[in-house]
Amino acid sequence: MTTDREKIKKVADLANIHIGDDELESFAGDMNAIIGYMEQIKNIDTGDMKPMEHVLPVYNAFREDVPGESFDRDELLKNAPEAQDGCFKVPVVVET
Numbered sequence: 218m219t220t221d222r223e224k225i226k227k228v229a230d231l232a233n234i235h236i237g238d239d240e241l242e243s244f245a246g247d248m249n250a251i252i253g254y255m256e257q258i259k260n261i262d263t264g265d266m267k268p269m270e271h272v273l274p275v276y277n278a279f280r281e282d283v284p285g286e287s288f289d290r291d292e293l294l295k296n297a298p299e300a301q302d303g304c305f306k307v308p309v310v311v312e313t
Contacts, residue, residue: 220248 222241225248229236236244290303299306 220245220252224248 222245225236225241225244229244294300294303294305297305
């Protein structure tokens with residue numbers, strides 16, 4: 218499959234990229250080289266390879282949840298610049 222100037226111009230228009238007429242030939246050559254590499258990859262025999270999702274083994278590194286003591290609300294609120302009704306009071310960030 219070869220890519221000509223018109224196909225490059227169409228792809229550039231779809232991507233909203235301006236390519237000058239003097240650059241079309243260069244981009245067509247680059248695109249043909251990329252497509253050639255893809256054809257080589259497509260023809261590789263992978264029949265004896267095992268399917269995989271990752272090159273290296275992936276495992277979950279999270280620890281188990283362990284119930285523990287909760288913090289005292291009043292002690293936490295002592296660190297707040299402002300508190301109201303047992304909660305942190307913060308500046309309004311969304312107008313209604």
